[in-house]
Amino acid sequence: xxxxxxxxxxxxxxxxxxxxxxxxxxxxxxxxxxxxxxxxxxxxxxxxxxxxxxxxxxxxxxxxxxxxxxxxxxxxxxxxxxxxxxxxxxxxxxxxxxxxxxxxxxxxxxxxxxxxxxxxxxxxxxxxxxxxxxxxxxxxxxxxxxxxxxxxxxxxxxxxxxxxxxxxxxxxxxxxxxxxxxxxxxxxxxxxxxxxxxxxxxxxxxxxxxxxxxxxx
Amino acid sequence: xxxxxxxxxxxxxxxxxxxxxxxxxxxxxxxxxxxxxxxxxxxxxxxxxxxxxxxxxxxxxxxxxxxxxxxxxxxxxxxxxxxxxxxxxxxxxxxxxxxxxxxxxxxxxxxxxxxxxxxxxxxxxxxxxxxxxxxxxxxxxxxxxxxxxxxxxxxxxxxxxxxxxxxxxxxxxxxxxxxxxxxxxxxxxxxxxxxxxxxxxxxxxxxxxxxxxxxxxxxxxxxxxxxxxxxxxxxxxxxxxxxxxxxxxxxxxxxxxxxxxxxxxxxxxxxxxxxxxxxxxxxxxxxxxxxxxxxxxxxxxxxxxxxxxxxxxxxxxxxxxxxxxxxxxxxxxxxxxxxxxxxxxxxxxxxxxxxxxxxxxxxxxxxxxxxxxxxxxxxxxxxxxxxxxxxxxxxxxxxxxxxxxxxx
Numbered sequence: 001x002x003x004x005x006x007x008x009x010x011x012x013x014x015x016x017x018x019x020x021x022x023x024x025x026x027x028x029x030x031x032x033x034x035x036x037x038x039x040x041x042x043x044x045x046x047x048x049x050x051x052x053x054x055x056x057x058x059x060x061x062x063x064x065x066x067x068x069x070x071x072x073x074x075x076x077x078x079x080x081x082x083x084x085x086x087x088x089x090x091x092x093x094x095x096x097x098x099x100x101x102x103x104x105x106x107x108x109x110x111x112x113x114x115x116x117x118x119x120x121x122x123x124x125x126x127x128x129x130x131x132x133x134x135x136x137x138x139x140x141x142x143x144x145x146x147x148x149x150x151x152x153x154x155x156x157x158x159x160x161x162x163x164x165x166x167x168x169x170x171x172x173x174x175x176x177x178x179x180x181x182x183x184x185x186x187x188x189x190x191x192x193x194x195x196x197x198x199x200x201x202x203x204x205x206x207x208x209x210x211x212x213x214x215x216x217x
Numbered sequence: 218x219x220x221x222x223x224x225x226x227x228x229x230x231x232x233x234x235x236x237x238x239x240x241x242x243x244x245x246x247x248x249x250x251x252x253x254x255x256x257x258x259x260x261x262x263x264x265x266x267x268x269x270x271x272x273x274x275x276x277x278x279x280x281x282x283x284x285x286x287x288x289x290x291x292x293x294x295x296x297x298x299x300x301x302x303x304x305x306x307x308x309x310x311x312x313x314x315x316x317x318x319x320x321x322x323x324x325x326x327x328x329x330x331x332x333x334x335x336x337x338x339x340x341x342x343x344x345x346x347x348x349x350x351x352x353x354x355x356x357x358x359x360x361x362x363x364x365x366x367x368x369x370x371x372x373x374x375x376x377x378x379x380x381x382x383x384x385x386x387x388x389x390x391x392x393x394x395x396x397x398x399x400x401x402x403x404x405x406x407x408x409x410x411x412x413x414x415x416x417x418x419x420x421x422x423x424x425x426x427x428x429x430x431x432x433x434x435x436x437x438x439x440x441x442x443x444x445x446x447x448x449x450x451x452x453x454x455x456x457x458x459x460x461x462x463x464x465x466x467x468x469x470x471x472x473x474x475x476x477x478x479x480x481x482x483x484x485x486x487x488x489x490x491x492x493x494x495x496x497x498x499x500x501x502x503x504x505x506x507x508x509x510x511x512x513x514x515x516x517x518x519x520x521x522x523x524x525x526x527x528x529x530x531x532x533x534x535x536x537x538x539x540x541x542x543x544x545x546x547x548x549x550x551x552x553x554x555x556x557x558x559x560x561x562x563x564x565x566x567x568x569x570x571x572x573x574x575x576x577x578x579x580x581x582x583x584x585x586x587x588x589x590x591x592x593x594x595x596x597x598x599x600x601x602x603x604x605x606x607x608x609x610x611x612x613x614x615x616x617x618x619x620x621x622x623x624x625x
Binding site: 017025 | 563
């Protein structure tokens with residue numbers, strides 16, 4: 001038999017490799033957390049930005065009654081704002097799905113949805129005052145677990161986007177998660193008889209099934 | 218973080234660990250990779266060539282062995298293991314011309330049995346095993362015997378290079394063999410060499426006798442004997458200064474059979490040494506866990522991949538079905554613009570980059586023709602597709618073993 005060897009001096013390589021792997025892996029994790037923090041900050045910043053814009057919109061509405069501001073101007077600002085929050089919604093939903101380490105962005109999302117609800121009410125008022133505006137509201141469930149429902153929602157979302165393009169420049173699309181316990185939204189939902197993923201078009205038409213989407217097309 | 222993400226990170230960590238191990242090992246031995254111990258003693262050497270139905274390559278193989286540049290070759294023993302083709306006749310014809318060559322004919326009993334048969338008749342202190350479809354460089358023996366001055370060395374092997382590189386499959390194996398050769402050298406400092414393959418390996422005869430020769434019940438006798446030597450505290454060495462070329466399967470069916478045999482033999486060997494797990498020496502503390510965890514991770518990875526693939530497929534299927542029903546677009550520009558990679562995507566990308574770099578460096582060191590022609594394309598196919606076939610082989614080999622089907 002070969003002589004029993006003592007401890008192999010090169011066994012320290014296992015330890016060195018472990019330290020190196022921990023170092024590289026640790027850097028990866030720290031960078032991952034950093035990237036997600038940056039994204040989370042962007043969502044929060046986006047929220048503040050939207051909040052300021054919405055307040056600005058409301059102030060503008062108040063000014064209308066006292067000053068000489070045209071409906072055209074108000075409508076333009078409203079649509080710009082609507083477009084921005086729609087783009088934000090798409091971007092932030094991607095951020096949320098890419099979240100690995102960080103906490104869920106549910107609380108930010110809830111605030112966002114409240115803002116969008118206020119924006120919806122604001123847009124309805126503006127339409128009453130000035131007319132000539134299309135409002136599409138897409139109501140969906142946040143963090144839908146059911147795979148089939150989730151894919152239905154994806155299709156509803158895409159349909160709403162396509163509809164917005166088809167209906168022209170004077171159209172706002174407002175996506176709102178309806179299951180985050182926002183009371184004012186619940187009242188609005190009840191008034192339209194909404195119980196599941198739906199698209200409300202100009203306060204008249206409610207589409208809540210794939211078949212409805214097809215028929216509307 | 219869900220369970221699958223946790224497992225993904227575990228995989229990442231294990232991969233980074235082994236890349237780190239190879240890196241620190243490389244740093245340790247980088248100046249000595251191509252060192253060859255000086256010959257201080259002319260050991261008597263017996264060369265064994267087991268052959269079964271190798272009429273196409275046996276003559277060339279014997280000629281290559283004959284050209285080995287070493288003074289003390291005592292004999293070249295061709296053990297014909299009951300071939301049903303012209304292997305015996307070809308060998309016999311050469312026997313008349315080559316003084317050192319002796320042809321032994323026996324009933325078919327498998328490679329290990331043939332080797333044990335030859336071992337009993339061999340007179341050298343060192344036993345060289347050469348597969349009958351392999352062709353060692355002329356200096357292969359001369360540059361290897363010096364290792365045996367160290368009494369703990371039980372076996373020395375050399376890099377195997379693929380001789381036939383005429384199609385994609387054989388070129389992919391050429392890359393694979395080079396990477397294997399280099400990583401085997403990188404495992405040497407931790408005494409982690411776990412196989413000394415059949416194409417060319419030099420054994421200390423007394424060590425082989427001590428461990429009872431080759432296990433005739435094992436379908437990969439080269440893996441088993443290496444583990445057996447490790448169990449008996451013999452070190453295994455890798456000599457990078459020379460090489461042996463061998464014929465790799467150039468048809469998918471043959472490749473599949475070969476890989477199944479290797480995997481089944483590995484599993485068979487692991488089962489045989491299961492009681493050594495985390496015990497005694499490097500076999501129990503590194504080789505066996507390395508193999509078993511590799512196996513478990515391979516199977517688990519395959520299962521997770523299957524699950525994720527199924528999930529992705531179902532997701533896409535449902536989306537397509539609903540999109541079709543609702544008459545909406547399947548893909549839009551915003552899908553691309555808004556794509557946000559996850560941290561897992563970044564990790565995967567970095568790891569792929571590291572593996573790519575590692576393979577590139579290895580090929581740069583071992584093979585000088587790296588950047589010629591199709592090699593870069595081959596490298597991409599090797600990393601993105603070929604390596605993924607491993608777990609599939611693992612799965613089928615396991616299934617066959619469970620069924621008790623030892624054919625390959």
